[in-house]
Amino acid sequence: MNQAWLQCLLISALLCFCRCFPIEYNTEGGPVEGKLNVHLVPHTHDDVGWLKTVDQYYTGSNSSIQVAAVQYILDSFIDALQIDPNRKFIYVEVAFFKRWWREQSKEKREIVRKLVDSGQLEFINGGWCMHDEASTYYVDMIDQTTLGHRFIKKEFGMVPRIGWQIDPFGHSAVQAYLLSAEVGFDALFFARADYQDIAKRREDRTMEMIWRASKSLGSTAQVFTGILSHHYDPPPEFRYDIKTTETTIQDDPFLYDYNVEERVDLFVQLAEEQAKQFRTNHIMWTMGEDFAYENANTWFKQMDKLIHYVNKDGRVNVFYSTPTIYTLQKHAANESWPLKTDDFFPYADCEHCYWTGYFTSRPALKGYVRKLSGLLQAARQLEFIVGRNKGITNTDSLEEAMAVLQHHDGVSGTEKQHVANDYALRLSRASIEAEDVMKSALVCLMSGKLNCADNSSSMLRTRLKPHEGHSLQEIGSSSTSKYEAGRLVLEQCPLLNISYCPKTESKMEAGTNLAIVIYNPLGWTRNEVIKLPVSSSAFEILDSNGSKIQAQFVPIDPTLRKVHDYYATAFQEASVQDGALFNLYFEVAVPSLGYVVYFMKATKTEASWTIAMKPQDFNGDIILDSTRIQMVFSNSTGLLKQIRNYEDEVSIPMQQSFCWYNGSDGNTGEKRIQASGAYVFRPNSSSCFHLGNTSEQAIQSVMQGDIVTEIYQQFSPWVSQVVRLYKNADDVEIDFLVGPIPIDDNLGKEIVARFMTNISSSKEFYTDSNGRDFLKRIRNYRKEWDLDIHEEIAGNYYPVNLGMYLKDNETDFSLLVDRSLGGSSIFDGELELMLHRRLLHDDGRGVGEALNESICLNGTNSCEGLTVQGKIYLNVGPVRKASEWRRTKGLKVALPLQISFATLEEKETNLINIPQYSALPPGYELPPNIAIITLQELEDKLTLLRLAHLYEIGEDDKFSTPARVDLQNLFPGRKIEEVVELNLSGVQKKSEMTSLDWRIEGEENDMHEAPKRNKIMNDEYLVELAPMEIRTFQLEFDD
């Protein structure tokens, strides 16, 4: 052999070896003009509780249910990012990140900070969780976002720029304009929208748009919005999780199955297909899935290869990216975008698959969340008023628990039962601490101390760690921690909704007094009637001057007492027999942001009580009257016939009934038949089966009195209600009681309350968006596309957080709710609310359980279906006055009076005459269209204040106008050192916020006029709010 030739062969073999191994992957890159750019966005979707609890997801335990461990995900992607500075990652859920962060060494934290600084790791969305958008109240959405953003700001000095609501099951107007635009997000991305909507958008290339969701704030609060192309996964052939069954890239020619060209061809083909549905030459591939990156190497190693070989091929350009980079490229393209104005409810993923069941799923948990939302706001106010405690008891744990519950498998009701129990336990423990904060503040204020901030000696309780104390049964039990100031020991009764309150029910010696301390978290004086359970009528009520006031004792119906006994026993782990016999009613007047004390004084003789009347005691129709409202019930059926508003001379016929839809059976097997379940509402016909028999009398008793008149109606053995008219109320209060829903006939049931009027609503009705704006709904219609509807009931359901209404030219019929529920108007003139659901099949969307809630007596096998108690408020009146009622009453429902009790011995009568208190100057109230939605002292001595205008533009003649507040009026006796206006989540100066200008189709030549927004007028501390505006301020006091 020729030696020269041999030498040459050897050298080239060596060269090849050197060149080929190890392969250096070129992962550099960025946008290239003129090419199709594919943004690879590595991410993981980590649910803050769903199939496992939030802690189990973090630690990775309970893996027989699901293999998922967020701690290793964080370990793993942080390591993987350090290997190559071109790699990028986004992280979303601060609830998990904070758990991980506190375990990290100083060195590790430094590494992570560098990754954030360099842009390799970016926090997006950045709330505590990825909140639900249907069953969440806007104040809670703001709070949970603020909690996450403040953590990111504090640890990394960073402000998230992108909304990333990839998994929630439908998207709200409030998410777009408030929780995105007003937070300062440049874009909002999500995955789920109606399948018909998406099909049309792919066709029209309108998957990305400008979403201008607020009538009132218009273009000043719009956001670039993108629907993701492949859910939030990669195209299926490019899934690289360790559990994947997909083909990987095999680029070693010495091994079998070399496939580089084939994979590159497929990549290019899929990218080009996707590009046909999107505008500009930038598309996004979301490289992740649920709980992905537990082994980040399997993803990054494959993506490194993809970037290297696809770019070498050159047909398309691919690189590591983030949604922020992607959005800036979309913006730079100077394209015109379609405009979207309403919302993305309801969501369906196939013909018979409307995700409208979860609007109501777990109504008791939804009620608990709403109730604690009110407690948190009130406790925070009092914490601010007395000064945030230097000790350890504060409102932080309730803030955190509430933030966890906002998750899209939390308050939505789509989690497994054991997870729902864990959520309730978190709320319960945290609420005890918040109650302590509230009680100690009240005691301090009542003791007349000048400086309650120094009251730390009264903070006897140490914060419970999760493994200490309180059992599950303590959920809802009377909170017993005690604070003393003088001899005043305050307690609360969390189970007042079922008329259970040991403090007021227990026998009291004649001469003993019970002090009733009532706190009002609103900026307006409030006149309301209080209802307390008592075991006898040997009491009188004294006002804060010690003068006797009118009281009314109303016997509690035996059916309600049974519920009371069963639930009180279940919660207390002990039999409760001597339950309350009466509800005691009396009227209170409570100053704004303040309290008043009333006294219940035991007497030797019993007072008379309201005598129960039967329908036969009436001649003809049964008529209930308040000074403003009249309700007429048929004497033969006991059903509502008519409602009349005296003040405005409006009278309409109204019927009310209860009925149930039969939830479809189904299976999740190969030939899937859609069942009704935790997510999906699918009645097996449009019939709603009537509850009650027209030949039977629905009215069990009528109680007519000077303060309140009540009718107790029974519609079936498991559906009843109390209809209540207070003397001066302009609305009707209904306490409904639904359950235990029977399932011995093997039929799943979804229970609905229907209200039927003669209002000609011509298919239109209105439902609220997260308790804020009202959106017009039209039956069997969607603005964006020609709706092809296969589920005429479920497909017309919408989330109801605050309320719903319908109207014609003159008359409005509105109803408000005390928790989020689903609702609709299936026939003209009618409104219906779904109150409860009990179902026997899983609906095949992942939770893997039927929604079948039950309650058991501890230590026994005595279990039954869960009974749900809640409130609906009704108002009928002229259209021009309706919104005033909805807004004012709605705020009162969201921020109820907070009541505490203290027993006073006879010798302590000197404690009577505790003057009432308001944190506002004497006689000052907030304007009727303004509310304080946040008043919170932060841990760094700064105070966060949010003011909200309560009306939309054009909603009310009087109140849809700009309103002013002088901040100094809110803080009498304190000197404001500095006021800074911030973005909605409280982490960026308003003056430093930037926003991208977008071109909108059809508006290029039309100068769109943005509504006027207001700036703080710094010298005078006078701030103005435009309709629907929420303004966030950081205050510093000079004291």
Ligand SMILES: [Zn+2]
């Ligand atoms: Zn999720």
